[in-house]
Amino acid sequence: MSEIIVEKLRHVYSAGTPFEVAAIEDIDLVIPQGQLVGIIGHTGSGKSTFIQHMNALLAPSAGKVCCGGQDINESKISRRDVKHQVGLVFQYPEYQLFEETVYKDIAFGPKNMKLSEEEIDQRVREAAGFVGVEEELFEKSPLELSGGQKRRIAIAGVIAMRPGVLILDEPTAGLDPAGCRQILDNICAYREKTGATVIIVSHNMDDVARIAERIIVFSHGRVVMDGSAGEVFSRAQELIDIGLDVPHATALALALRKQGLQLPEGIYTHEQLLSAILEIRGAAVC
Amino acid sequence: MSIIKFENVHYTYPGDQMESLCGVSLAIEEGSFVAVLGHNGSGKSTLAKHMNAILVPTEGKVTVCGIDSADEERLIELRRNVGMVFQNPDNQIVANVVEDDVAFAPENLGVEPREIRRRVDEALKQVGMYDKRQHAPHLLSGGQKQRVAIAGVIAMEPKIIVLDEPTAMLDPIGREEVISTVTRLCREKGMTVVLITHHMDECVGADRLIVMSNGSIVADGVPAEVFANIELMEREGLTVPETTRLLYDLKQRGMDLPLTALDVDACAKEIVKQLRG
């Protein structure tokens, strides 16, 4: 089990110099196994710093991160093991592809875990399957492929480690709408099949609203909201005030309410908005 | 007068079998704001690169400000009239100091030093980066870097500014900064703006929206009308604004609504009007 418990987490950059800044402060969170969490916040809100604590790439200045009941910063070994348990996909992950072939690149992670050849082979094929990379591509150089394909191969490289927790920083940045949808579908499929926890950091509110069970909002290094999509987006005006977008449907619902239409709170998808308006029309007709 | 003219332009990248542009004809009016939308590999970037002769057609003809893009004698003259801004802000800034970077193009053109100074200050003020003129570019945010890149091209005093996915690598705040800056350049300074993008939100304020697919233009018109053709947009793997989608779905369910209210407030007004009957 990989329940994540974060206690009083704080991280300070350039400690002891005049440039000292607290990137994150007072973070207390429990993320149960299997949850699909969306993290939103503007650039510099501390969300990137936060996710790099989840697999011990950064060490806390204060506080604690536990994964599966174990303090991940306890020892050198725990810091290494957590990297196998918590997979982190950085922004623009395609820029880290380096092997001559797609197959070898996906195998890099499992190889570092010192798995047997058969085990590695099995994991590479499975991971490629999750992201829809056909086996014909295995012997190609990753550099020859399209942007969307490269991105999916890079994600497969992390999935191949079979992490119980998969964290992705802006997985859809720079892709066209079709590319975005495909990546998100792949990620959701991985979670459904393996029961892994998935944490997605994104600027795209519509994506987050559509797939996340729980949304955590960062601002100035702190968690300012934490709840279901309905709960978070019912505070649309607050989100706008801290400089964040809201889903398009929420923005439109806000405008309709300003025009005096009695819409319910917490609308965040097109379907919700559509049925809410139709309901009002229905009531008016009757 | 059309300032950019494509006449049956074909282009194939060296070593490729497939054509990236298959017979594009297009005329862009001076002073207009044109958005070009399309999925990855639709040929929209290739189209942009023809506008300042980074690429020249394998067949057909491109004329910009009356200059044939294949005329190598007049290459510099053409390029000084077309400012190009690219996707990755880091890879188009050449100097270690903001103002030195903005000076790069006029320096290349051999402009007199005092005039360069004037243009640099003016350009930085127009994009709202004058206060940061002494800063090192790598310490700026993505949106700020992209504004410096815009200042760098407007210091050439071009008639046209072409932006090739300038917001793809930016966060929402940076995107807003860039789009509002170019919109202002078009509306206040009368510059012709061509914006290549795959964010439909950014096309809402344009005068004209062109949709590209597989190297051809598949839709061309006022944004509201183009978006109203939801079937086509979906076939092209593109999304349409929530406003258009909602109006469309409500219309399908028997409400009498125009599909042309793109703006959120205008859309809300139409719906409320309908409901109140």
Next chain:
Amino acid sequence: MLKDITLGQFFPGDTIAHRLDPRTKLLLVVLFIVALFQARGWVAYGVLTLTVAACMTVSHISARNIFKGLKPMIFILALTGVLNIFYTGGTPILPGWIITWEGIARAIQMVLRIVLLITGTFLLTYTTSPIALTDGLELLLNPLKKLRFPVHEMTIMMSMALRFIPTLIEETDKIMSAQKARGADFETGSLMDRAKALLPVLVPLFVSAFRRADELAVAMESRCYHGGEGRTRMKQLILKGRDYIALALGILLLAGIIYLKKWGL
């Protein structure tokens, strides 16, 4: 962290040393180095040390900053000192000892020479922005253009390199984190293992550097770059009164040192 390395090490300021034309400062450093290699006796070293100290005061560069810069050179300094102590013949300080009075003197002088050499060049880079430095260099080397030496190309390459160093350092950091997240280990194992472990960092870094170079070339062409011909500069370098005075002082210093050498001082 790689980010903490100071590169270019320019300290912005507004002292007379900062305001001098970069060409003047480059020439002064050359004069200073020539003088340094002409110095023989204690008097000459004394004069040069005082000159450097005066320049440091004028340009508000503290001794601590200089020491920081010298740190990586400590090994070379120590080696120079030790070698000179042991390998210079003369009168032993104690009968039978290998260490001689001449050896000690020579060791001090040699170490002092290197320290002064480094300090002199630091004073240049600390008070001159990289851009000004490359501009100055281009103008100074201009006469070489007649010999078809690619002065402009060389200096523009230098300034591009300086521009991209911070970007590439940041990128290296990112790629390293990403590979660490995939279980790469950069800290343990033999030297060979560690060198191998760097491959997953170096390959993407090179790929990205080439991509950047490609995009940069297109962006530069789009901004009408066509080589150095017919180019003007926004910030023109003009030699002012203070530059001539500084140069005169530099020449005077060199003449003085050569004069002292004649007298064996």
